[in-house]
Amino acid sequence: VVVTDAATGATVATLKGHRGVVTQLAFSPAGDLLASAGRDRTGFVWAIPSGKQLAVLDGHPFADHQHAAPV
Numbered sequence: 510v511v512v513t514d515a516a517t518g519a520t521v522a523t524l525k526g527h528r529g530v531v532t533q534l535a536f537s538p539a540g541d542l543l544a545s546a547g548r549d550r551t552g553f554v555w556a557i558p559s560g561k562q563l564a565v566l567d568g569h570p571f572a573d574h575q576h577a578a579p580v
Contacts, residue, residue, distance in 0.1 A: 510534070510545055512557060522560040526553050 510524040510531055529549035536543050542563070546552040552566035 510543075512543065521558045522555070524553070524555050524560050524562075526562060526565070527551060 510527065511520055512522040512524065513519065514521050524543070524545070527545065527547040527549055528551070529547050531545050531547045533546040534543060536557075541557055543555045543557050544552065545555065550568050552564075553562055554564040555561065556563055
């Protein structure tokens with residue numbers, strides 16, 4: 510996952526962890542956290558802009574659905 514600044518197009522962070530297609534992304538209201546879920550049945554919580562993984566959720570079914578509830 511590459512996070513870019515919408516105003517400038519500059520890369521803010523490159524997040525590595527998913528082993529497949531990422532189906533969902535959600536930023537925290539402050540924009541300092543990002544949650545991602547993918548078809549590899551993993552979910553991550555990331556610190557932005559450092560890209561540090563704060564949490565890993567492995568094997569959760571929410572990662573399989575393209576229209577899951579907001580993270």
